[in-house]
Amino acid sequence: MILNALIIDDDPVFRTYLQKLVDSHQHLHLAGTAVNGSEAREHIHSLQPDLIFLDINMPDMTGFEVLDTVKQSGPAQVIITSSSTDHGIKAFDYGITDYLVKPFDQERFNEAIERVVRNARKGGKALSLVNTLALKTLQYIHSRDLDSYRPIPSRSSKVGYVYPMLTENLDFNQQEKAFEILEIAEKASLLTSTFIDSFYACNECYNSYLLFRETCPACQSSDVFEEEMIHHFPCAYVGPISDFKSTGDFRDLICPKCDRELKHIGVDYDKPSTILTCNRCDHIFQDPVVKAKCNHCNTDPAVENLIKMELKSYHITNLGRDAALGNVIIDIDEMEDLREVIDKTSFQRLLSKEIERMRHIRIESSIAYVTLDNITELYGEIGTQKSRGLMKELLELVQSEIRRTDEVVFQNMVTVWFLFPEMDREQALQTLRRIMQRVKLLVDDNFEGFNLKLSGSARPINTTESADKQLYALSNNN
C-alpha cells in the first residue's frame, strides 16, 4: 500500500527533514509540499492526499483552519507536527491520527505511519489495485451483458491470453495478475468459472512463450543428438543405430557383434527406444532433462518447475452484479497482502536510498538472498492458494528473525531478498543461517516427507554501483 503524502509547514528546514523521512518510507509517496495555509488548501483540493503532515502554527492561518478544509475535502488522515503539546486535546477532537512533537526521531515517525497504514487498511481509504481492477472487470461484464467472460488468445500478451478490461489495466510485466485477480474474485463469490484449458508458464516471469529443449543431465548442454536404439535378436546386441552403420551405406545395417546383416524389423531386430549423446561431454543417456528457455527473463528452468496455469471463462454472480452496481463494496484484499510480500520495486527503492545514505555516513550495510531451492515442487503439490499462504507464513517467520530496520521481500515465489542496514557481510551471513534453519524447520515439520533445500548468500552494498546492478548481481549469485 502506498499513501500519497502532503507536507504543510512554513519552516524550510523541518520540511526538508520530513521530506527525507517520507521519501525513505516504503508506504509513503510525497505528493507535494505547501509552505502556508492557503497553498495547503489548494494542494488538498488538487492532490487529494491520503495523508497530511500539518504544522499548527503558520503565518497566514492556523492548522485548525486547514483542518476544516481537510474535513470537507475528503478522507485524508492527518498527523499534526507541532513544537508544543498545547493543542493536543483540540487536535484529537478533530479526529487526527497522530500528534508529533518537534523534534521527533525516525522511530516515532515510523510508529505514526504504522498507525496511518493500519487505519487506511481498515477504512479502505486507499483502494487497492486488486479491488479497483476487480470492480472494473465486474462493471465491464455487467455493462456488456456478457454470459461468459472469456480469455482471448493473443500473441502480444506475455501469458498468451488477454482478459478484456483486466489485461489492458496491467503492465506487460504484470499481466499474470489478471489470472490471480479473477481467482480471488471467484473465491469471494463475485464470479464462477468454467475450466477451458491449462498451460505452463515461466516460473520466474509467467511468460508462456518458451523454447523447449532436451538437455544433457550431466552438463546441461542442449547440444545433444538423438538416435534410435537397435536390439539385434540373434546375438542380443543392443546399441545405437550408428553402431550398425559401419559400412557407410545408410540402408545396410551390419551388427557390430556378430557381423550379420539386419534384414527385417520385427523379425531379426527391433528398435525399442532412442538414445541421446551429448556433443559437449559425450555423456550417453536415455532420460534427458527437458528445459524451457524463457527469453523474456533469461531463465532456463526444467519443465517440472514451470508454473501450471488454468485458463477459465467466468460468469458474474448476483453478488458480482451487486458489486458492479455499487450495492456491495469489493474488499478482496488477499492479494494486497501478497503484493507486499512480493514488492521488488519498493525493495529497489529502499536499496537506492541505503546506497545514498552510505555515501554520506561511513557505515557498512549488506544485501542478501535465500533461495528455497526445491520449494516449487511443494508449491506444485499444494496449489496456488496454499502456496500463497505458505509464503505469507514464511515471511512472518523471517520478519520475526530480523531487526525492525531490516527489510525483506520475496523476489519471486522462491527467492527472498534481504536488506541489512548497518550490518556487515559476516553478521548478515550469521542472520541468514539462523533464518534458513528456522524456515527449514517450519516447512519440513508441516509437510511430511518434504525435505526443503535452501541456499543463500550475502554481499556488502557497494556505494559505487546502482541498486539495479547490485540486485542483478545478487539474483545471479555473483
Add this chain to the structure above:
Amino acid sequence: MNPEIIHYNQLQFLKAEPTAPLDLNIVAKVDAVIINYTTHSEVFELLRKIRSHHDQKVYLTPFFLHNLTGNMDQAVIQLTDGVLTNLSNLDPAVIVVGKIQSRMSQTASQN
C-alpha cells in the same frame, strides 16, 4: 481532422486515429469512440489508455474499430465492442451503444 465528432441518431461518436493525441476528458463526454484500425499494437495502446483511466465514463465507453485495411487482429477485435465498415450507417453501433449505456446508467446511478 483528428479527433472528429460524428453526430448520428442523437448520439455523439468520437472518431480518431490511434496514434494522434487524444484528450480523454473528451471521451467522457461522447457516447462512443471509433478508432481507425492501423496496427494491433497501436489500437491496443489506445484501448489501454482508455480502459486504464480512473473515470468510469471513460473506461466503460463503447469502443469501435473502423476497418480500413480488411486485415485485422482477431484478439484486438474481441477486446472492442465491434467493427464498423461503413461510417455513414452507424445503426449497428447505435444498438450496441444503447444497450451498454442502459446498463452503465445502472452502475453510474448507484456508484
